[in-house]
Structure formats: C-alpha cells, structure tokens
Amino acid sequence: MADLGSLCVYCGSSTGVDPAHGEAARRLGELMAERGVRLIFGGGRIGLMGALADAVLAGGGSVIGVIPGHLEEREVGHRGATELIVVGGMHERKRRMFELADAFAVLPGGLGTLDETLEIITWRQLGLHDKPLVLVDDGGYWAPLRGLLEHIVERGFARPDTRAFYTFVDSVDDVFDAVAAAPAPRRPAQEELL
Ligand code: AMP
Numbered sequence: 001m002a003d004l005g006s007l008c009v010y011c012g013s014s015t016g017v018d019p020a021h022g023e024a025a026r027r028l029g030e031l032m033a034e035r036g037v038r039l040i041f042g043g044g045r046i047g048l049m050g051a052l053a054d055a056v057l058a059g060g061g062s063v064i065g066v067i068p069g070h071l072e073e074r075e076v077g078h079r080g081a082t083e084l085i086v087v088g089g090m091h092e093r094k095r096r097m098f099e100l101a102d103a104f105a106v107l108p109g110g111l112g113t114l115d116e117t118l119e120i121i122t123w124r125q126l127g128l129h130d131k132p133l134v135l136v137d138d139g140g141y142w143a144p145l146r147g148l149l150e151h152i153v154e155r156g157f158a159r160p161d162t163r164a165f166y167t168f169v170d171s172v173d174d175v176f177d178a179v180a181a182a183p184a185p186r187r188p189a190q191e192e193l194l
Contacts, residue, residue, distance in 0.1 A: 029055025043067030
C-alpha cells in the first residue's frame with residue numbers, strides 16, 4: 001500500500017497493568033506525527049487511546065476522534081483532538097472510523113478493542129473491504145488471540161486464506177512496513193456495508 005493517509009488505531013480505554021503498553025502507544029503516536037499519518041480513533045482521553053492521541057498531537061499531527069454522545073462523558077471526549085465527531089451510537093462510530101481509515105492498527109486493549117478488531121476481520125472475510133489490519137503483539141499481549149485465530153482455521157471454521165487478512169508485528173516500529181507490504185485496497189467498499 002503506497003500512501004497511508006489515515007490510520008485507525010483500536011486500543012484500550014484503560015492502560016492495563018503493563019506500563020510498556022502505554023509507552024508503545026506514545027511511540028506509535030510519535031511515529032504517526034513524524035510521518036504525517038492522521039490518527040482515527042475512538043475519541044476518548046483515557047487509557048491507551050488518550051496516550052496515543054496526546055502523542056500524535058504533541059508531535060504536531062492530526063487526530064480525528066469519533067465518539068458516541070452517550071460515551072462522551074464516560075470516556076472523556078478528547079477536546080484537544082483536531083476534530084471530534086460525535087455520533088449517535090456504537091454502530092455509527094465503528095462505521096465512521098472504518099470509512100475514515102486507509103488501514104487499521106491494534107494495540108493492547110479490552111473487549112471493545114477485540115470487538116472492533118474482529119469486525120474488521122469479519123467484514124474482510126465477507127469481501128466488504130480489503131484494507132490492511134496490523135495487530136501489535138506488544139509484549140506478547142495478543143498471543144492468545146493469535147492462537148485462537150489459528151485454532152479456528154485449523155478446526156475448519158475459517159478458510160486458510162483468512163490468515164492473509166491480518167498481520168501480527170512485535171513492535172509499533174513495524175506497523176508502517178506491515179501496512180506498506182499489504183496490497184493497496186482495490187475499491188471503496190463502504191457503501192456495501194449497509
Ligand atoms: P476497551 O478495549 O474495552 O477498553 O474499549 C476500547 C474502545 O472500544 C472504547 O472506546 C469502547 O467504547 C469501545 N467499545 C466498547 N465496546 C464496544 C463495542 N461493543 N463495539 C465497539 N466499540 C466498543
């Protein structure tokens with residue numbers, strides 16, 4: 001994929017117990033700002049998502065947050081974002097984030113992060129898009145998911161070619177190479193999603 005304009009990053013609204021994940025989020029934010037890659041994210045100011053957005057902004061980068069009105073208070077809508085799009089609900093949030101992104105990266109996170117990640121994989125499985133997805137296995141955090149995805153293929157509940165729908169990398173430093181190595185998305189597919 002040649003030109004990465006916007007990267008949607010899914011990550012925790014908590015920081016987790018390992019401070020290394022916060023450092024990874026900040027490092028990814030710095031790299032995005034350096035490269036002029038716009039951040040698309042869930043719009044909160046808390047957890048890894050807040051750390052990531054702060055780092056992009058501190059580096060002079062551009063940040064678009066997409067947050068449902070009902071979560072604006074709970075996840076503390078990031079007022080410093082270049083643009084904060086307030087939407088009507090979770091489905092609209094996920095769709096807007098998808099539409100705005102050229103590619104997706106996943107940092108450590110919880111159930112919301114997992115939901116968002118699996119939706120991008122399942123939409124790809126259905127042929128609804130072909131945007132790259134990179135999972136950052138920071139400190140081995142996503143190893144159980146990697147094992148589960150492999151298990152599902154091995155047990156015949158997903159086609160072997162679904163392995164090509166995502167790439168695991170060990171460090172945020174490898175995200176951009178992984179996106180660049182992915183074939184460019186062939187067509188705008190978002191109008192087919194609804
Ligand atoms: P978490 O990984 O659980 O900390 O959540 C990360 C982000 O995903 C937060 O902004 C949550 O609001 C969001 N989220 C939580 N549940 C869902 C869901 N079912 N669908 C989409 N996003 C969600």
